[in-house]
Amino acid sequence: MKKFLPAALLLLFFSTVTRAQMSDIWNKSEIHGSFEVDGQYYHADEPLGIYDSLINGRVFGFNGFADLTYTLGKFSAGLRYESYMPPMAGFDSRLEGNGFPHMWASYSTDRFSFTVGNFYEQFGNGLTLRSYWEWTLAYDNSINGVKIQFEPVKGLLVKGVYGTQRFFWNKYTKNSRGIVKGLDAELDFNQAFDKFADSKLRMSVGASAVSKYQRDDNHTYKMPRNVGNFAGRLALGYGKFNFNAEYAYKINDPSAVNNYIYKSGESLMASLSYSTRGLGVFLMFKRLDNMSFKSDHSATGNVLDINFLPPLTDPHTYSLMAMYPYATQPNGEMGIQLQVNYKIPRKSKLGGKYGTNISFNYSQVNDIVRNPINDTTGIGESGTLGYTSPFFQFGDKVLYRDLNLEIEKKFNRKFKGLVKYMYQEFDMAIQGHAEKGVVFSNIALVDMTYKFTSKKALRCELQGLWTEEDKGNWAAVLLEYTVSPHWFFNVQDQYNYGNPVGSERLHYYTGAFGYTMGATRFSVSYGRQREGVVCVGGVCRVVPVSSGFYVTISSNF
């Protein structure tokens, strides 16, 4: 009988819905989505240390997804198919498989919104909760459960979430990992109160509380089964000034990440910005202390993160400047960042006909200070309170320092250029190479674009990285020819000419072309991928050295 029940229900549905109604549903329905497949073919490349034995028969890696969203009025639903068959090199091998890890349905009214299934959510800056999907990292900490959003009065938004997090393809089973529950409320004074409606002062306050439950399955330590993480935030704006701050406090959360210490965690983020025509100034402070918050205390790496610890350093896209990217240190870091953007006005002496853009950025991240809790306990010793740490004191150890200056100028209708200089200090312990100490580097680049016609342009990038540490000096060159709006062709090479080991002074060359048609893009490249680290938002994954073809097809609709 059970077999016939769905068919019977469908028959009943279609018999009661008229053709006109069906037509109406059809006309109001919308489907949107995106699609991407990335494939990599590997071959041996002995100078890079890639032998057939290392490839071990796995000559092809494949990552792909298709994301679909259906909407009909207040109702929406979606699903995502993913395939890693097998995952490309540098992606977690536990991803291997294919299926639908993400399915959801949602119904929204003016005041309420209900979502069931897999969803993403963020409270404030994410210090207590942020679930998101980042394809380039194959990072997905979505929550499978229920999300409710409620706006009881205008300007007050309350959100609640309850569920378990994605862990590769492993379905949640009893006690296999923790359960996450969270509440968030944000009050926008300018919307909620009439007397603030026309005020120059813009103000909102918010608070969030997130808790995880996990069974105490540890036979060594007394584990807290419920761990709470609370945060309060404030956003103020007046004229051209904006101020944002959020403080979070997490109670004892012993875990593999913090070496099973019982110290509470704390975090403070504050930023002040000023923005006017032609000038923007942004100043930021951040402190993290023991703020890893996962739904499984034994998990390490980029899995089961409940919260998100925003990065403070300047994200770089040019290849040599991105060679030593900073990864957020959840166990403790303190930093500041200053960003100034200025445009020298058009038709001025320095600005020229088109004006000149100047950007300056300085960021520095230090370790926090850690003092022993008493004379007999080591700093960070498992099964203790770990350490004490004065809140506003920077540790002596500099983990990262970056000073960069960028000048961008358009010389005429056909030619524009950008020059950039960066001084960087990077503690290799961040990448797990403490024995290499700190890398001090100077990096410079020139990026020039010449337009032959309105559709045809040639771009040239020249970069140099000079350091006496790690792998020594690098040079990089890129030439890219674009025929808008469809074609691009490029060749590039990164040359490690200053490597202290002669046999490792290698070229990492690549040739690529691509075709874009509307929202669909196809590209093929061939060459060598140097070993490195890719970071998005302070979350990183290691990219191993490889050699071969890389194909990608993506589309949105």
Added chain:
Amino acid sequence: MKKFYAIVAAIIFGIFIFSACEKVEPPYIDNNNNPVPPDTGNQSVKTVLLEDYTGHKCPNCPDAAREAERLLETYGKSKVVVIAVHAGFFAVPHPGTIFDLDLNSDAGTEWDNYFGISNVGNPKGMIDRVEFADGRILDWGKWDAKVSEELEKNPQIKLNINNSFNTGNKKLTTTVSGQFLENMEGDYFLQVCITEDSITGAQLDGIDVIENYVFMHVLRGDINSAWGEKINDNGTTEQNQEFEKTYSITLNNDWVPEHCNVVAFVYLDSDKSVIQAAEQAITE
């Protein structure tokens, strides 16, 4: 109405906050939660295989190694056998630096490739190679619970190792014998390999470099190939069915016989899960 919503919201937040936290008071060590089953002196106890996938340039791996030692101390050597498999990116030797020690082995690399472990990011491990609800590749914080879970299983096979070692020519003869304790289905394989303790070399430990780190339970190599030898026929095994396998090898000159052990384990071929493990020092 606004007041009503504010009160309701405050109540919900209040309930949430009070139910969301559990402050643990010291002492944090749980002395009353001893999961170790009593040792009855019976030879046919379940012994768990713990594989610790590691590398000398893996900064978090010493944490995992310490956990493995703690589990050995907690449960005893009769119930846990540890193999430290040095494989993958973190285990690559770097000649000309203090990280020149090569602790890789063909079998270890084969296992690492097959199970995809170092690709996940060491330290990681497997407990009896069992696919648990939360996966087969486990963070070290999970090892204790999984060892305990495996130890609750009844032993399905008795396993014994007898070693004979000639110190003159360094020839080792090892005989592994076993007896199935119940009727079983499936193809079962015997894997025999050699581990070595007390190897000294450089190891990253957090942000420190330990130049004289002592490596324990290092997989030196297999004795009967990376995937062992089949010990039953036709996919069925009857209770009390016995087997005996004898192997001879000559120890590598770099290995210290007094620090070497023969490790044997039996696994089900279809899912690679280990049903019994044993360890015996070479020179005892």
